[in-house]
Amino acid sequence: MTTRPELDLTDGGTFVRHDAREFWREVRASRPVYRHDGDPGFWVVARHADVLSCYADVRSLSSARGTVLDVLLGGGDSAGGKMLAVTDRPRHRELRNLMLRAFSPRVLRAVEQSLRVRASRLIGNVTRQGEFDFAAEVAEHIPMNTICDLLSVPEADREKLLRWNKSALSSDDAEARPLDALEARNEIVGYFMDLARHRREDPGGDVVSMIATARAGDRPLTLEEVALNCYSLVLGGDESSRVSAVCAVKTLAEHPAEWRALRDGSAGIDTAVEEVLRWATPAMHFARTATRDLEIRGSRVRAGDIVTLWNTSANDDEEVFAEPRRFDPARSPNRHVSFGHGPHFCVGAFLGRAELRALLAALTETVREIEVCGTPAPIYSNFLNGYGSLPVAFR
Secondary structure, eight states: OOOOTTOOTTOTTHHHHSOHHHHHHHHHHHOSEEEEOSTTOEEEEOSHHHHHHHHHOTTTEEOTTOSSHHHHHTTOOTTTTTSGGGOOTTHHHHHHHHHHGGGOHHHHHHHHHHHHHHHHHHHHHHTTSOSEEHIIIIITTHHHHHHHHHHTOOGGGHHHHHHHHHHHSOBSOTTOOHHHHHHHHHHHHHHHHHHHHHHHHSOOSSHHHHHHHOEETTEEOOHHHHHHHHHHHHIIIIIIHHHHHHHHHHHHHHOHHHHHHHHTTSSOHHHHHHHHHHHHOSBOEEEEEESSOEEETTEEEOTTOEEEEEHHHHTTOTTTSSSTTSOOTTOOSOOOOTTOOGGGOOTTHHHHHHHHHHHHHHHHHHOSOEEEOSOOEEOBOSSBOSEEEOEEEEO
16 A cells, blocks of 8 residues: 555544554655655654654653644643643643543552453453454453542442543544544543542542542642543553553464564563553553754744654664564563653553553453454544454454
8 A cells, every 4th residue: 555644644544544563764865854744744753762862852842732733723622720631830740640540550550460360351351252353342341440440439430430441542433523522622621520529528538539538739639630641541551551452462373483482481571561551552642742943853943833753663763673563572671651751751651551461461361362243443543553343252
């Protein structure tokens, strides 16, 4: 299939119709930093070294207007300055220190234990039952329940949170309306505002209570700020881990030799987790807005320009990864950027890795053979990479 650097990166169906890896190989070789046409247009950064440099340059490239291309093209993120991911220093540092308390060793020990039990039970339930949809019956239940355990979200509310979250940044439907995503995001924020109000009035030992009653800098968070930062945890903790899990199973089914290496211990689970994250790259890009004129690999970027950093290309960069288009569960070192880099490195990275580790451990303990039984249904998004369904059989 012929690809060209002129592909429309604003279209959620572009990488359903075109080979993403081949497209980005051509971009890295021909023009690793280029201006994408549009009104407004935006800069595309494709090489690993440049992506790292841009992530680290928080003085020139701001997150406060938004970090997802569609949001920036739509005028910016209303959560700017309130939600950790879309906040700049010094407020970013204050919020980050607060949010890191949600991932303290004490909190994570209990969550990890439940995570391992849940992953083992889910894999045990589906093994030998014949064909099933891995996305619906396993992948949807591990990350959402894990992040809901962290936040102490009632069991009865988790299904609707998952439904809203699946619509917030992507769709299984090529004809989905942008309004659907906005409505889903508003539902999640509204839910957490109500929950934060109750937890502030009657706090417990859970993470939402901690965020709702703590101070960031010289003041407590508003209820909206509490809700937005809980939403950020759900968004990052569910979407990326869910599509990474689906990608892991699909890839292992397609690479039987590598699956055998993982099962017999020739490749370790920890290195396999990192390779799944590189291979899947669930968040294809993150975006920034230039706050002053700067130069990126010889291209002059003006203050106010949107700059998109394509993780999916950086994770395939031939200058960093030997044979990048080969899935190697023993790959080490593995300098992928799937969790970002620099001051905005994902606060939930430990939990995301723990979820994949629990899944791979359960698979190696229970499953001998993985077979894809039909055509996986792709996700339509220019941000989230992966599949919404995966028909498989475990034996």
